């Protein structure tokens with residue numbers, strides 16, 4: 001029996017259509033894959049992204065708000081996505097196991113993560129959220145939201161960007177550990193977790209979206225997971241990505257992966273955080289991390305994907 005933290009990327013939740021019905025369908029497909037890992041007897045904690053959803057929901061706040069109907073701030077909007085995506089995943093898992101009783105009952109956990117109030121990320125927005133815009137669409141958005149920043153997202157269009165502080169302490173890690181020991185399936189640190197700081201000895205939410213790959217790596221470290229598995233759109237991380245000499249990275253020592261990183265092989269905002277997250281996890285724990293596609297998840301035992309070891 002292994003303890004695994006699985007991080008699920010955007011395509012695990014949304015494949016084009018962002019209606020609730022379409023996202024629920026996509027989540028059902030994804031959860032079937034994860035359920036197979038759980039059925040094998042492994043302890044699996046699920047971490048999911050929220051980039052498209054949190055950006056869309058933030059836009060909806062301002063569209064519908066009025067004096068008597070306040071727009072919610074970003075920390076609360078992150079919590080709202082933990083609720084909605086957590087609900088879809090919990091429902092899909094409970095349906096998958098055809099019962100809602102122990103064992104394997106899913107538990108979507110509102111997860112707060114302490115970040116550093118002085119994290120330089122608060123002065124430089126880098127995390128892409130919400131819809132993709134053409135240059136002209138982005139200019140129009142700026143008229144409605146002059147307070148928002150926008151950047152190119154890995155050549156895929158422009159997106160709003162927000163601060164993305166690093167996770168320092170996952171407050172709820174002991175709960176997640178206990179849930180796993182008791183054979184529950186925690187869906188935790190969703191959307192990277194709700195960023196909070198300690199102020200006057202109390203927790204206070206802050207405006208930001210933590211990268212879920214960093215949170216998954218931190219959670220995997222904190223709960224002493226044997227493996228961190230990041231499931232995304234690509235089968236592997238590649239060197240010379242999108243170039244004629246593109247080559248998949250298979251089994252790789254963490255030191256070699258660091259060399260590729262230093263050589264600028266990985267695009268910021270997309271694959272780079274995954275690479276940095278797996279390096280952190282492998283270096284700190286000596287355990288293995290895998291980056292591969294959702295469709296490869298059923299073949300993890302066959303050695304698919306980019307497998308990073310110490």
Ligand SMILES: Nc1ncnc2c1ncn2[C@@H]1O[C@H](COP(=O)(O)OP(=O)(O)O)[C@@H](O)[C@H]1O
Pocket residue numbers: 008009010011049154231232233234236237238239240241265266267269270271
């Ligand atoms: N060197 C690279 N190797 C693999 N994928 C890369 C590379 N550089 C950029 N990418 C892009 O990174 C994307 C994965 O990042 P992203 O879409 O942000 O993931 P997710 O939403 O699954 O968390 C891939 O679909 C690919 O287009």
Ligand SMILES: NC(=O)OP(=O)(O)O
Pocket residue numbers: 008009010048049050051052128191192209210211212213
């Ligand atoms: N919070 C987060 O990292 O979401 P995405 O993976 O969807 O960008």
